[in-house]
Amino acid sequence: MRTQVAIIGAGPAGLLLGQLLHKAGIEAVILEQRTPEYVLGRIRAGVLEQGTVDILDLAGVAERLHSQALIHGGVELAANGQRLRIPLTDLAGKAVTVYGQTEVTRDLMDARAASGAPTIYEVESVELHDVTAARPGVTFVHEGSKQRLDCDFIAGCDGYHGVSRRSIPAEALSVFERSYxxxxxxxxxxxxxxxxxxxxxxxxxxxxxxxxxxxxxxxxxxxxxxxxxxxxxxxxxxxxxxxxxxxxxxxxxxxxxxxxxxxxxxxRSFVAEPMRYGQLFLAGDAAHIVPPTGAKGLNLAASDVFYLYESFNSYYKNGSRAALDQYSQRALRRVWQSVRFSWWMTSLLHRFxxxxxxxxxxxxxxxxxxxxxxxxxxxxxxxxxxxxx
The missing domain is CATH 3.30.9.10 (D-Amino Acid Oxidase, subunit A, domain 2)
Known part of the structure; x- marks a missing residue:
């Protein structure tokens, strides 16, 4: 098999990247270790930034979100018997959208199925090959048969425990971590x-x-x-x-x-940098974890995917590698701002x-x-x- 972009992981990050690339006419195959039912069964985030909603709109998967989601123009803090409402819309000019990650994933799965673009579930023994070469590849076992997927680039969207980050030599990564x-x-x-x-x-x-x-x-x-x-x-x-x-x-x-x-x-807080190694690009939990206090996990994954989509789109449309070369630095700037905010919110609201x-x-x-x-x-x-x- 051959494709332009091999996406490892069919969580919201991998599915969103696949949908954006499909709309741009860029071929991508998604490989996922679990079943679709398992992926949908994960109970995770539910607060979406406006930027994330805009990205879902760009991907053409926000119709159900706009009809069912709850829009919150504020958030409340409670401490020492006092209550404080932070009027988000008044102070920052934006609201947040309450819509569960399970529903985001369902919308993306439905769009993927409707597009006919390939997603292969229940793959085993996934290995990344030649990621620093011009033509990398991914081997895997599916239904008892070993297969190889050749590609131009690999997008590692397979989470903290996935194979993508582990395929990068330890000496090529700097890891920053804080456990609470x-x-x-x-x-x-x-x-x-x-x-x-x-x-x-x-x-x-x-x-x-x-x-x-x-x-x-x-x-x-x-x-x-x-x-x-x-x-x-x-x-x-x-x-x-x-x-x-x-x-x-x-x-x-x-x-x-x-x-x-x-x-x-x-x-925990966790960041691995850089988020690129050769033709392998990390996105979402494969590169960073934040405590949920700041409601940033899914939103960071969406911004990573958006930057990666823009980078691939620029390469295939204009032949430019500039955005690909800037991806890690661009994504990490936003990652560290979110890591800082999540750490601050966690420190502010918890008794240690x-x-x-x-x-x-x-x-x-x-x-x-x-x-x-x-x-x-x-x-x-x-x-x-x-x-x-």
Missing amino acids: PFGWLGVLADVPPAWDELIYADSERGFALASMRSATRVRCYVQCSLDDKVEQWSDERFWNEFQQRIGADVAARMVTGNVLEKSIAPL PDEDPFCGRIHGSELEYLFNSSAAQRALAENYVGLPL
């Missing part, structure tokens, strides 16, 4: 949200986030120990803890119900296990400054809605 000493216990439940916009709550018991996926489905989180197991958290225990952290006024309005999904995720009295005072002062400074609120708003592409 807690996790998030999250639940998905079919109950109506008792809040109009997301609420980020700091409390003495730990952090909580009140989020949603629709007018009838909520996504809620509480900070937990990394030693905790999901089995230790009954639905009743979760809802009781969540209500104590989110605030009495919200708790009084809440309706709790059967939990559809429950999981614990560790929090080893927090001494000094850090406790700094934590309280930081919140007090934010609650009383219009400049600090504007900075939060500008970063939350997404810095310009």
Whole structure:
């Protein structure tokens, strides 16, 4: 087989890149280790920046989003018995869109199927070859048969544990990492949200986030120990803890119900640079991970893909390699801004296990400054809605 771009991974990053390339008339084959059902079953992000929505519009996959998504012009913070609404639209000129990653993936899968462009699921033993040569290739096993896909470029969109980044020699990568000493216990439940916009709550018991996926489905989180197991958290225990952290006024309005999904995720920051090695280009979680506090993971993947799409489009339309050569630097500039914001939001809203009295005072002062400074609120708003592409 031969194609112009081999895309490793059929998550939202790989599917979005495939759709953008298809609309530009650039051939791409997507290879995915898992089944379509498994990919759709991942419960992830749900807050989209306006830039991400614009990219989905460019890809022609935002029709259902525009009819079903929730538009939020603000976000709330809760701390020390106080509530603060950050009016995103007023301060930053943009809103955010609440639309689950599962739905984004479904829309992209449907568009891929309608286009007839090839996606090969359930591939095994994926290996990247000759990535520093003019004509790289990918070998894999599908339905018991070993195959080779020759290409001009490889786009590694296969996540943190994928083969793409691991195919780059260790001496060619610089890795930056920070692990946080807690996790998030999250639940998905079919109950109506008792809040109009997301609420980020700091409390003495730990952090909580009140989020949603629709007018009838909520996504809620509480900070937990990394030693905790999901089995230790009954639905009743979760809802009781969540209500104590989110605030009495919200708790009084809440309706709790059967939990559809429950999981614990560790929090970490991770960046591998550069995001290019020869003809291999990394995008999304293959190159970087951010804690979910700043709602940046999926949005960063979308901006990576947009830059990569522009680079490939320039090469195939104009014969120019300039954008390809600038891709890593261009993407990493936005990555590090988002890593910084996600780290700041995480530090601002969580109680750390080893927090001494000094850090406790700094934590309280930081919140007090934010609650009383219009400049600090504007900075939060500008970063939350997404810095310009």
